Amino acid sequence: MNNASLQASEMTGMALTMYRISTWFKSPKPYLMLFGVGFLLTIWYLFVEVWQLPRFEDMPGLTEVVTEYFSPDPIYGLSVYTPEYYQHIGISLRRIAYAFFLATVLGVPLGLFLGWSKKFHEFIFPLFEVLRPIPILAWVPLAIIMFSGSETPVIFLTFLASFFATTLNTMLGVQSIDESYTRAARCLGANGWQTFRHVIVPGAMPYIFTGLQISIGVAWFSLVAGEMVSGQFGLGYVINTAYTMVTYPTIVIGMITLGVTGFITSTMVRMAGDFMMQWRVRELALGDN
Amino acid sequence: MSATMNADTNSQKSVIKGAIRIEDVVKVYDPDGAAVMAVDHCSIDIPGGEICMIVGPSGCGKTTLLNAIAGFHGITSGEIYLDNELLCGPGKMQAEPGSDRIVVFQNGALFPWKSNLENVVFGPMMEGKLSKEVIYDKAIKMMADAGLGGTEHSFPGEVSSGLRRRVEIVRALMLEPKVLLFDEPYRALDSLTKSVMHEALLDIYYKNKVTIFFITHDLEEAIFLGHRLIIMSSRPCKPKKIVEVDIPHPRDYSVLTSPRFRELMEEAKGVVNEEAKKAFEAGEKEG
Known part of the structure; x- marks a missing residue:
């Protein structure tokens, strides 16, 4: 073990976080990131407001969106000062939470069993593979017929996309486990259930969390699709109504909000994964020895 | 002194459990209807407490034999006994x-998601027979004995590959097995680490007498560690020559430069090279 890794393993919690933040600020990364964002905003500003290029002239401009976004008295009714804004975010987040939770509790065990049992795999997987490629939008009519109200169809659509991503990745995770591990467990006297609990589940964990990352991403994707079709609140609904009501700056406000909340939720999933797989974090930090 | 040592190990051998008797074992693989004979009427008798080195070219079917003893797959015919109890044979082809x-x-199978200590207590x-405290105390003691003190709470991925192998051996010894089956465990190690690992393995062996069934294609390793070398013919796998290594235990690395070691090397090398050549030619034909 070299010096740097010793130091890293001794620092924990707060000190380590502070250390990471300070090195991050010393690296070129945050400045490049700011430059990237600044570049996009400049292009937007120049194309729409300064040069007014063809096809861009009807688009909401940067200054228009920013003033609307941070106005205590917004012209089109939605800004960081209006309670409706947070209501829409809250409702979208609640739907995501329900759908993601359901997809995880059902998808992870299903994926584990699909990977673990050959018979179960043969029984379920073909069906699964036929349902999986059906685009979420194609499920919209059925979802509306099957579920009453406006809330459950949206949650169902969101759930569906997440569920397929989680299940498939979990199954691949089980299949990726080196046979030596299960053999070693049997050699050491573990029975089937113990092998499942101590080898299959933790062994599949890296893939499960990859699946959950994809799952939370596609959840937002299908949530917005669902909300546009059959929602009454939520960010997808905001964007769709803003379009029909010709309140263009609100569209962009909805989009930016989606981007930020989506980013925060994926980060949360990744952090949960790192927390649960300390072994992997520490192994990767050391590089391959 | 060497004579007394030898006598000592011999007298211990007779009381140590873990004698393996392989009788006329045949293993035929049948992928896509094309029968491939991996093991051909193979008989080997290993007394308890012996370090038996199975030497042969890569892909000759040595691992098939090991997997049959371990119970990872069945055999086609023949019998395998452990201390005169049938492991596999007619009526029960898989142990x-x-x-x-x-x-x-071969590539190590410590669970990377468990700390070294958690692996050892696994x-x-x-x-579930002993209490958690008793198991953990024993594990910590055994790890310290094997020079693994201080690595208990690291994950396997955080320690060197040599240490990982040592943890794996300690994990196996925790259950007081009669037989340890090694499937080319040091193949991926560099030669310096390898020589340290050989001495460490002998050290552990002198403290816990078990039968060791050790597969390798490295002759030097085989002669340094083993009481006996069984040189296998290439596919199908069958004992071709047995070399008794009469260099007394305990051994250390000075053995490598002794004249007797060189003689044994010469004796074994001819047979091994011949088989390796055959295996190579067979491989060319297949390709």
Whole structure:
């Protein structure tokens, strides 16, 4: 073990976080990131407001969106000062939470069993593979017929996309486990259930969390699709109504909000994964020895 | 002194359990209807407490034999006994994997998601016969004995590959197995680490007498560690020549430069080279 890794393993919690933040600020990364964002905003500003290029002239401009976004008295009714804004975010987040939770509790065990049992795999997987490629939008009519109200169809659509991503990745995770591990467990006297609990589940964990990352991403994707079709609140609904009501700056406000909340939720999933797989974090930090 | 040592190990051998008797074992693989004979009427008798080195070219079917003893797959005919109890044979072609025969795998099979200590306690914890405190105390003591003190709470991925192998051997020894099955465990190690590992393995062996069934294609390793070398013919796998290594235990690295070691090397080398050549030619034909 070299010096740097010793130091890293001794620092924990707060000190380590502070250390990471300070090195991050010393690296070129945050400045490049700011430059990237600044570049996009400049292009937007120049194309729409300064040069007014063809096809861009009807688009909401940067200054228009920013003033609307941070106005205590917004012209089109939605800004960081209006309670409706947070209501829409809250409702979208609640739907995501329900759908993601359901997809995880059902998808992870299903994926584990699909990977673990050959018979179960043969029984379920073909069906699964036929349902999986059906685009979420194609499920919209059925979802509306099957579920009453406006809330459950949206949650169902969101759930569906997440569920397929989680299940498939979990199954691949089980299949990726080196046979030596299960053999070693049997050699050491573990029975089937113990092998499942101590080898299959933790062994599949890296893939499960990859699946959950994809799952939370596609959840937002299908949530917005669902909300546009059959929602009454939520960010997808905001964007769709803003379009029909010709309140263009609100569209962009909805989009930016989606981007930020989506980013925060994926980060949360990744952090949960790192927390649960300390072994992997520490192994990767050391590089391959 | 060497004579007394030899006599000592011999007298111990007779009381140590873990004698393996392989009788006329045949294993035929049948992928896509094309029968491939991996093991051909193979008979080997290993007394308890012996370090038996199985030497042969890569892909000759040595691992098939090991997997049959471990119970990872069945045999086509023949019998395998452990201390005169049938492991597999007519009526029960596949042995049940168990903690009396523990495998140390080619690429290592420590669970990377458990700390070294959690790996070492795995077997007894699954067994559930002893209390957690007793198991952990024993594990910490055994790890310290094997020079693994201080690595208990690291994950396997955080320690060197040499240490990982040592943890794996200690994990196996926790269950007091009769037989340790090594499947080319040091193949991926560099030669410096390898020589340290050889001495460490002998050290562990002198403290815990078990039968060691050790597969390798490295002759130097085989002669340095083994009481006996069984040189296998290439596919199908069958004992071709047995070399008794009469260099007394305990051994250390000075053995490597002794004249007797060189003589044994010469004796074995001819046979091994011939087989390796055959295997190579057979491989060319198949390709």
